[in-house]
Amino acid sequence: xxxxVVQEAPFDVGAELAALTAxxxxxxxxxxxxxxxxxxxQGRPITAMTLEHYPGMTERALAAIVAEAQARWPLAxxxxxxxxxRLTPGEGIVLVAAASAHRQAALEATAFLIDWLKTKAxxxxxxxxxxxxxxxxxxxxxxxxxxSRWAG
Amino acid sequence: xxxxVVQEAPFDVGAELAALTAxxxxxxxxxxxxxxxxxxxQGRPITAMTLEHYPGMTERALAAIVAEAQARWPLAxxxxxxxxxRLTPGEGIVLVAAASAHRQAALEATAFLIDWLKTKAxxxxxxxxxxxxxxxxxxxxxxxxxxSRWAG
Amino acid sequence: MKVLYFAWLRQKIGVAExxxxxxxxxxxxxxxxxxxxxxxxGHAAAFANRAVVRCxxxxxxxxxxxxxRAGDEVAFFPPVTGG
Amino acid sequence: MKVLYFAWLRQKIGVAExxxxxxxxxxxxxxxxxxxxxxxxGHAAAFANRAVVRCxxxxxxxxxxxxxRAGDEVAFFPPVTGG
Numbered sequence: 001x002x003x004x005v006v007q008e009a010p011f012d013v014g015a016e017l018a019a020l021t022a023x024x025x026x027x028x029x030x031x032x033x034x035x036x037x038x039x040x041x042q043g044r045p046i047t048a049m050t051l052e053h054y055p056g057m058t059e060r061a062l063a064a065i066v067a068e069a070q071a072r073w074p075l076a077x078x079x080x081x082x083x084x085x086r087l088t089p090g091e092g093i094v095l096v097a098a099a100s101a102h103r104q105a106a107l108e109a110t111a112f113l114i115d116w117l118k119t120k121a122x123x124x125x126x127x128x129x130x131x132x133x134x135x136x137x138x139x140x141x142x143x144x145x146x147x148s149r150w151a152g
Numbered sequence: 153x154x155x156x157v158v159q160e161a162p163f164d165v166g167a168e169l170a171a172l173t174a175x176x177x178x179x180x181x182x183x184x185x186x187x188x189x190x191x192x193x194q195g196r197p198i199t200a201m202t203l204e205h206y207p208g209m210t211e212r213a214l215a216a217i218v219a220e221a222q223a224r225w226p227l228a229x230x231x232x233x234x235x236x237x238r239l240t241p242g243e244g245i246v247l248v249a250a251a252s253a254h255r256q257a258a259l260e261a262t263a264f265l266i267d268w269l270k271t272k273a274x275x276x277x278x279x280x281x282x283x284x285x286x287x288x289x290x291x292x293x294x295x296x297x298x299x300s301r302w303a304g
Numbered sequence: 305m306k307v308l309y310f311a312w313l314r315q316k317i318g319v320a321e322x323x324x325x326x327x328x329x330x331x332x333x334x335x336x337x338x339x340x341x342x343x344x345x346g347h348a349a350a351f352a353n354r355a356v357v358r359c360x361x362x363x364x365x366x367x368x369x370x371x372x373r374a375g376d377e378v379a380f381f382p383p384v385t386g387g
Numbered sequence: 388m389k390v391l392y393f394a395w396l397r398q399k400i401g402v403a404e405x406x407x408x409x410x411x412x413x414x415x416x417x418x419x420x421x422x423x424x425x426x427x428x429g430h431a432a433a434f435a436n437r438a439v440v441r442c443x444x445x446x447x448x449x450x451x452x453x454x455x456r457a458g459d460e461v462a463f464f465p466p467v468t469g470g
Contacts, residue, residue, distance in 0.1 A: 014166025017186065025191035025241040032184040033259060034169065035387050039177035051386065054310055054379060057363035082386060089177040094387050103270075103470075104298060107185060107263050114255065114387055122360070122379075123386025124311035136312045139383035146256060187470050203469065206393055206462060209446035234469060246470050255387075266470055274443070274462075275469025276394035288395045291466030 001077040002066045006058055008085040011095050020077050020099050027076045029103040031110030033096050039089035041137070045130035051084045051093065054122035058082075061121040069098065069113055073105040080113060082123060112150050119147040153229040154218045158210055160237040163247050172229050172251050179228045181255040183262030185248050191241035193289070197282035203236045203245065206274035210234075213273040221250065221265055225257040232265060234275060264302050271299040305374055307340065309350070310381035313357065316350040325374070333359045334368040336378060350380070358383055388457055390423065392433070393464035396440065399433040408457070416442050417451035419461060433463070441466055 003019065013034060021027050037049050062080050069078055078098040087093060096117065098109035125137040155171065165186060173179050189201050214232050221230055230250040239245060248269065250261035277289040308321050326339045337359075341351040351357060359366045360379045372378055391404050409422045420442075424434040434440060442449045443462045455461055 012166060013169050014164060017165050021188065021242070025189075027188050027242075028190045029188065030186045031262075032186075033255070034182045034184075035255065036173065036179050036181065037177075038180045038253065052311055053386070054308070054360070054363075054381070057360055057379065060363050090173070090179075101190065103185070103187065103266065104294075107259075107266070110183075111259050111263075114259070118255075118387035119384065120365075121386050122310070122381065122384050124382060125385045126311070136382065137385040139385050142256075143387075204394055205469070206391070206443070206446075206464070209443055209462065212446050270470035271467065272448075273469050274393070274464065274467050276465060277468045278394070288465065289468040291468050295470075 003079045004062045004066055005081045006053060006084060008083060011081045011092055013095060016079055016095060017097065020079050020097055024076050026101055027099045028101045029106040030097060030099045031106040033110050033114045034092050035094040037087050037089045037091050037093060041127045046127045047130050048086050048088050048128045050086045050126045052124045053084050057122050065113060065116045065120060069109045073100060073109040075100050075109055078109065115146045115150060118143045155231045156214045156218055157233045158205060158236060160235060163233045163244060165247060168231055168247060169249065172231050172249055176228050178253055179251045180253045181258040182249060182251045183258040185262050185266045186244050187246040189239050189241045189243050189245060193279045198279045199282050200238050200240050200280045202238045202278045204276045205236050209274050217265060217268045217272060221261045225252060225261040227252050227261055230261065267298045267302060270295045306377045308379040312382060313350045313380050317346045331371060333366055333370050333372060336372050356382055389460045391462040395465060396433045396463050400429045414454060416449055416453050416455060419455050439465055
């Protein structure tokens with residue numbers, strides 16, 4: 001069971017966790033990660049961040065990442081929600097969660113989902129500076145290293 | 153900033169996450185783990201689980217685990233809530249969460265918090281079988297191995 | 305062939321999408337980039353540093369030597385930064 | 388000296404807490420267990436397999452050779468299983 005959504009609206013973490021485990025009493029642990037908009041970028045205050053994506057490919061990429069997680073770990077369910085559009089500091093950008101009978105599976109799958117999403121799903125961030133102007137966020141070598149931990 | 157609570161009442165994951173990041177726009181990621189009561193134990197249906205603890209020592213142990221996490225990772229905040237008393241399948245037992253500017257710090261601290269809590273905080277679980285009778289849950293070598301990943 | 309651009313490639317080129325018919329000699333992603341880069345100064349700017357351009361053919365990531373054919377949907381974009 | 392028992396040690400011994408005054412010869416956790424195990428059949432049963440008994444002295448985990456003194460709070464319990 002997987003829930004994969006790309007949406008403009010905010011997500012409700014409590015409701016998503018409840019949905020993830022609804023009717024499943026074989027779940028022993030749920031791992032979750034929420035990525036949020038920070039108020040600065042390289043020390044410069046930002047007022048907003050706009051998430052652009054590639055409709056069609058995004059859904060395919062996310063489904064493939066979720067399928068890979070389900071193949072690697074015994075998951076009762078998992079959830080990936082990624083927002084697009086204009087977001088302000090403090091708002092949630094992405095939610096990934098994995099439920100399993102076993103704690104390590106839930107935690108590892110959660111880290112895997114966000115690490116792969118960061119390098120394999122077609123989203124791009126544009127930051128607006130408080131002082132005017134903006135910039136496209138650059139990919140970080142650190143994210144490639146995190147994703148390569150999981151090989152494949 | 154840390155919130156450490158031992159309580160009988162259920163916890164509200166959404167409210168806890170909101171409290172963890174309230175007024176903090178320097179947070180880029182939040183890791184979270186929720187442990188829940190499964191409906192079986194070694195294949196036998198259970199109707200309830202009772203969590204016993206050592207008041208006084210519990211709070212000391214949890215505070216020490218949180219302090220260790222804060223020393224190891226640059227955390228904007230972390231939360232540990234552990235329930236005690238009688239719980240039924242599907243209910244949350246424990247919530248740990250860590251917020252940081254950086255994703256890896258949040259995820260690693262979350263795994264650390266639950267791994268250490270499992271082996272260093274004085275809680276004990278007693279399961280009631282549907283067919284009558286009950287048993288104290290035995291500690292698992294797997295949990296010791298998970299905790300020893302973090303050495304110290 | 306439908307060609308899509310995202311993020312700063314879209315901004316430099318000035319359109320999000322265009323329908324093009326490359327010559328027969330264009331057989332792979334690298335050849336398509338050569339062809340596209342010559343279309344306008346905006347295209348040239350977008351493809352100036354190919355090391356930072358990624359490609360997807362029919363919505364799967366594709367290397368420079370991946371084949372492209374009439375009817376394909378080909379997208380160009382910077383390394384992804386979601387999450 | 389206040390002695391506390393948890394989980395199945397508490398059940399086997401039948402009390403959660405007792406105030407005891409061990410003889411001078413009891414100087415460490417292992418010695419205290421020897422003394423306690425002789426108090427009743429319940430105590431003997433609780434301490435029958437010491438490999439599965441853990442101890443805390445003044446709310447810190449303590450090894451068998453950790454010293455115990457008058458006034459200490461000493462707790463015995465199985466390996467922890469929270470989380």
